[in-house]
Amino acid sequence: MNSKLYARPESLADVPFHYCPGCQHGIVHRIIAEVIDELGVRKQTIGVAPVGCSVLAYDYFNFDIVQASHGRAPAVATGVKRVCPDSTVFTYQGDGDLASIGCAEIVHAAARGEKITTIFINNAIYGMTGGQMAPTTLVDQVTTTSPYGRNENQVGTPLCISEMLSTIQGARFIARVAVNNPSNMAKAKAAIKKAFQLQNSGEGFCLIEVLSTCPTNWGMTPVEAVKWLETNMIPQYPLGVFKDAGGE
Amino acid sequence: MSETRLMKGNEAIGEAAIVAGCRYYFGYPITPQTELMEYMAKRMPQIEGVFLQAESEIAAINMVYGAAGAGARVMTSSSSPGISLKAEGISYCAGAELPCVIVNIMRGGPGLGSIQPAQADYFQATKGGGHGDHRNIVLAPNSVQEMADLTMLSFELADKYRNPVMLLGDGALGQMMEPVNLEEKPLVPQEKPWAANGQGERAKPNVINSLYLKPEQLEAHNIHLQNKYQKIMEQECRWEEFNVEDAEVIVVAYGITSRIARSAVEMARRDGLKVGLFRPISLWPFPSERLLTLAQQTKAFLVSELSAGQMIEDVRLATKQIKPVHFYGRMGGMMPSSREIYNQINLILKEKEAVK
Ligand SMILES: Cc1ncc(C[n+]2csc(CCOP(=O)(O)OP(=O)(O)O)c2C)c(N)n1
Ligand code: SF4
Ligand SMILES: [Mg+2]
Numbered sequence: 001m002n003s004k005l006y007a008r009p010e011s012l013a014d015v016p017f018h019y020c021p022g023c024q025h026g027i028v029h030r031i032i033a034e035v036i037d038e039l040g041v042r043k044q045t046i047g048v049a050p051v052g053c054s055v056l057a058y059d060y061f062n063f064d065i066v067q068a069s070h071g072r073a074p075a076v077a078t079g080v081k082r083v084c085p086d087s088t089v090f091t092y093q094g095d096g097d098l099a100s101i102g103c104a105e106i107v108h109a110a111a112r113g114e115k116i117t118t119i120f121i122n123n124a125i126y127g128m129t130g131g132q133m134a135p136t137t138l139v140d141q142v143t144t145t146s147p148y149g150r151n152e153n154q155v156g157t158p159l160c161i162s163e164m165l166s167t168i169q170g171a172r173f174i175a176r177v178a179v180n181n182p183s184n185m186a187k188a189k190a191a192i193k194k195a196f197q198l199q200n201s202g203e204g205f206c207l208i209e210v211l212s213t214c215p216t217n218w219g220m221t222p223v224e225a226v227k228w229l230e231t232n233m234i235p236q237y238p239l240g241v242f243k244d245a246g247g248e
Numbered sequence: 249m250s251e252t253r254l255m256k257g258n259e260a261i262g263e264a265a266i267v268a269g270c271r272y273y274f275g276y277p278i279t280p281q282t283e284l285m286e287y288m289a290k291r292m293p294q295i296e297g298v299f300l301q302a303e304s305e306i307a308a309i310n311m312v313y314g315a316a317g318a319g320a321r322v323m324t325s326s327s328s329p330g331i332s333l334k335a336e337g338i339s340y341c342a343g344a345e346l347p348c349v350i351v352n353i354m355r356g357g358p359g360l361g362s363i364q365p366a367q368a369d370y371f372q373a374t375k376g377g378g379h380g381d382h383r384n385i386v387l388a389p390n391s392v393q394e395m396a397d398l399t400m401l402s403f404e405l406a407d408k409y410r411n412p413v414m415l416l417g418d419g420a421l422g423q424m425m426e427p428v429n430l431e432e433k434p435l436v437p438q439e440k441p442w443a444a445n446g447q448g449e450r451a452k453p454n455v456i457n458s459l460y461l462k463p464e465q466l467e468a469h470n471i472h473l474q475n476k477y478q479k480i481m482e483q484e485c486r487w488e489e490f491n492v493e494d495a496e497v498i499v500v501a502y503g504i505t506s507r508i509a510r511s512a513v514e515m516a517r518r519d520g521l522k523v524g525l526f527r528p529i530s531l532w533p534f535p536s537e538r539l540l541t542l543a544q545q546t547k548a549f550l551v552s553e554l555s556a557g558q559m560i561e562d563v564r565l566a567t568k569q570i571k572p573v574h575f576y577g578r579m580g581g582m583m584p585s586s587r588e589i590y591n592q593i594n595l596i597l598k599e600k601e602a603v604k
Contacts, residue, residue, distance in 0.1 A: 079274065
């Protein structure tokens with residue numbers, strides 16, 4: 001029973017992740033792989049990898065991957081999806097990638113109702129480049145480029161991507177989830193699955209924002225990081241479904 | 249089937265792309281290439297192709313990257329400032345070896361410059377344009393017919409070498425109307441076993457990527473690219489010559505300027521002056537070898553461009569400066585008249601006389 005429970009999904013390659021201890025990128029990779037396996041679409045899936053800590057996603061997933069330039073994954077996915085309309089196309093992007101440099105691309109992919117799925121990893125920081133401030137960094141949060149804490153008078157307040165995109169008509173399904181405990185993981189998986197199912201039935205743009213830890217650049221142990229996410233990030237970024245154009 | 253019709257240069261590029269099997273176009277409006285985009289907007293839906301107006305030139309080139317990565321024949325077009333925005337994406341295409349066609353209908357610069365014709369993006373086009381050691385194949389038509397012919401060739405070369413190809417025109421060529429004959433050629437479907445279009449029956453997933461974290465691997469990838477570029481330099485040089493055999497002065501000009509230069513050369517010949525024209529058609533690879541041979545038999549070169557002098561650097565390199573290389577250019581959307589070029593030729597010939 002147990003061995004079956006922990007079996008590696010076919011959509012994950014048999015290589016160890018390079019992520020730091022306590023980083024939740026790996027958990028999200030696994031959920032995506034499980035969902036793609038369950039939907040039986042591995043051989044028709046094309047993932048678009050970002051520039052960020054998950055740039056090596058092509059080593060971890062066992063399906064076709066296109067590695068995109070920083071922030072442009074939604075445009076790259078648009079090109080792929082228009083050529084392969086029957087395929088399952090998704091982008092996997094960090095918050096620097098999606099909410100800062102790639103803000104235009106994600107907004108317009110949503111506005112076009114592009115039939116792709118976006119998995120958006122919000123860890124309130126630029127992980128790969130060593131912990132700089134992101135648009136999603138919390139007020140007063142210390143980063144290497146906000147060493148005195150994010151000053152809202154000078155650099156504004158956190159950008160709430162799910163709330164913002166849910167105002168766009170072309171967006172079909174927008175939800176924010178977390179993977180900080182088993183119950184939230186199950187909800188995250190259900191949301192991600194729904195986002196892929198809706199794409200495959202041709203219903204339009206779907207984005208799942210996943211609140212995620214970066215113990216390394218937050219300067220915390222993995223346990224402290226989960227606690228920090230729960231006490232600081234979730235209040236700023238409430239979990240839930242922000243848009244479900246199909247209704248429930 | 250073929251028919252001759254009157255078309256604008258920009259439209260001829262669009263129709264030729266379709267004849268070449270391009271079914272995906274991504275662009276952003278900018279003068280003086282907008283007719284091409286509008287043509288694609290009209291035509292693509294008629295043939296079940298995809299026309300998409302992107303949110304920016306950056307998005308457009310990244311859509312091209314995605315579509316090319318999925319194995320399609322794909323094109324984007326823009327004009328100077330928009331090409332600057334595409335630079336990072338072009339470098340990614342070169343690094344991941346994605347075949348694609350990028351049209352630059354040049355306008356005056358720098359900055360916002362003007363919407364008038366210019367040739368001031370030669371460096372940007374031929375020296376790579378984006379970051380890293382990469383090369384685009386660059387083709388420079390000088391008529392509406394050639395805009396069509398070289399567009400078709402661009403798609404062939406892009407697929408043959410898995411490399412971006414830039415078609416470099418200017419606002420005058422883009423907007424002038426001339427008869428053009430578009431010959432339908434049977435399409436040879438391109439096998440692209442490397443494309444990321446879903447694993448399907450393949451044994452392994454495909455990855456489109458330009459990242460090599462290990463220096464040894466990135467160097468090996470660069471060596472592979474350089475070997476490919478070497479092969480392109482050996483096999484894809486294209487040029488045209490006019491009256492060069494006995495010429496004492498050879499004018500070197502490409503694109504729209506070559507037409508003005510040709511009138512100047514004809515004028516000179518009528519006056520009994522020994523003058524010829526050398527027109528590079530491929531700007532990269534640059535037809536250096538042939539120019540060196542001509543340098544051995546002529547007395548001087550006159551390079552004419554709609555710039556402060558960019559191609560002239562390649563002419564100097566090619567000819568090893570064994571003969572003087574003169575320059576006459578206009579900038580900012582100004583065009584030289586054939587009389588102006590003729591006068592320059594005369595000056596050079598007179599100097600030669602004086603030296604004797
Ligand atoms: C055009 C460009 N600008 C900047 C960079 C440098 N860069 C690489 S990753 C990154 C930030 C990634 O942060 P995020 O998207 O939040 O991903 P994370 O690493 O946190 O998962 C930056 C700025 C780049 N590669 N390309
Ligand atoms: S730096 Fe942060 S986001 Fe990157 S792998 Fe480490 S913990 Fe994860
Ligand atoms: Mg981040």
